[in-house]
Amino acid sequence: xxxPVRRDTWDLDLAAIEAAITERTRMVIVxxxxxxxxxxxxxxxxxxLGEILRxxxxxxxxxxxxxxxxxxxxxxxxxxxxxTPTRFYADSFLIYTxxxxxxxxxxxxxxxALPPEMPEREEMRGALFLSSxxxxxxxxxxxxxxxxxxxxxxxxxxPQLQRRRDKVVPALQEAGYETHSPEGTFYLLVxxxxxxDLAFTELLxxxxxxxxxGSLIDSPGYFRVSLTAxxxxxxxxxxxxxxxxxxxxxxxxxxxxxxxxxxxxxxxxSPGPQSGPACFA
Ligand SMILES: Cc1ncc(COP(=O)(O)O)c(C=O)c1O
Numbered sequence: 001x002x003x004p005v006r007r008d009t010w011d012l013d014l015a016a017i018e019a020a021i022t023e024r025t026r027m028v029i030v031x032x033x034x035x036x037x038x039x040x041x042x043x044x045x046x047x048x049l050g051e052i053l054r055x056x057x058x059x060x061x062x063x064x065x066x067x068x069x070x071x072x073x074x075x076x077x078x079x080x081x082x083x084t085p086t087r088f089y090a091d092s093f094l095i096y097t098x099x100x101x102x103x104x105x106x107x108x109x110x111x112x113a114l115p116p117e118m119p120e121r122e123e124m125r126g127a128l129f130l131s132s133x134x135x136x137x138x139x140x141x142x143x144x145x146x147x148x149x150x151x152x153x154x155x156x157x158x159p160q161l162q163r164r165r166d167k168v169v170p171a172l173q174e175a176g177y178e179t180h181s182p183e184g185t186f187y188l189l190v191x192x193x194x195x196x197d198l199a200f201t202e203l204l205x206x207x208x209x210x211x212x213x214g215s216l217i218d219s220p221g222y223f224r225v226s227l228t229a230x231x232x233x234x235x236x237x238x239x240x241x242x243x244x245x246x247x248x249x250x251x252x253x254x255x256x257x258x259x260x261x262x263x264x265x266x267x268x269x270s271p272g273p274q275s276g277p278a279c280f281a
Contacts, residue, residue: 012049036189036217068084071100169181210279
């Protein structure tokens with residue numbers, strides 16, 4: 001079951017999470033820093049989440065586990081701290097992937113960590129090992145795991161991402177978009193001027209600007225911009241964002257039935273070094 005975050009603060013909606021937990025709930029998954037909102041959940045929220053999970057575990061007579069997806073924990077801005085949700089709840093699994101800091105998504109190199117205070121920690125460790133070996137997930141990366149000490153010191157340039165964030169956010173706001181400055185991750189979540197985010201991302205695509213429609217990531221009415229686009233793409237893309245906004249204001253939003261929609265094949269000119277589409281997806 002999915003529980004939306006609060007739209008006013010992008011923080012966890014604790015009352016909604018509490019209400020969604022039933023006697024059948026085995027695990028709650030939290031992602032901080034969050035893709036796509038860029039929000040880092042504050043210690044007060046996580047403290048209260050821990051209390052809610054402890055109470056639910058007591059009621060259910062078995063642990064309601066917390067799975068803390070911390071894929072972006074090292075991509076934080078403005079010198080912020082990242083409080084791990086696992087600090088506030090012992091029955092937690094911390095998952096981390098190097099796929100973000102190394103820009104190698106999908107390679108499945110990372111780890112699961114269990115808090116020292118976790119009850120039955122050793123049994124859980126054994127179960128995790130057995131299930132990953134039995135399912136074969138561990139084998140393709142066994143060699144890469146020897147390189148973890150090296151991976152620890154490698155990272156995408158985070159100060160450069162922050163500079164790009166500080167260029168793109170005000171530029172989008174100036175063009176009339178509603179968006180906020182993310183605390184972490186390399187994404188911006190931007191409100192589409194049309195309710196129909198798929199139709200609006202088509203309008204952006206006409207300007208050779210490619211972004212991810214929010215409908216694909218449980219954020220209808222929004223789109224996601226990735227700051228991993230190069231500075232040169234950003235330069236080329238910003239006028240496209242402004243032009244699409246002007247066009248959206250001057251045009252009536254098409255009804256959903258007229259939309260090309262997801263999975264549509266689109267041909268684009270092949271990008272030369274100084275031209276072609278600007279991809280922020
Ligand atoms: C929140 C979150 N968790 C996990 C993943 C998966 O990471 P990987 O591609 O390294 O498997 C992603 C990838 O986009 C993500 O955004």
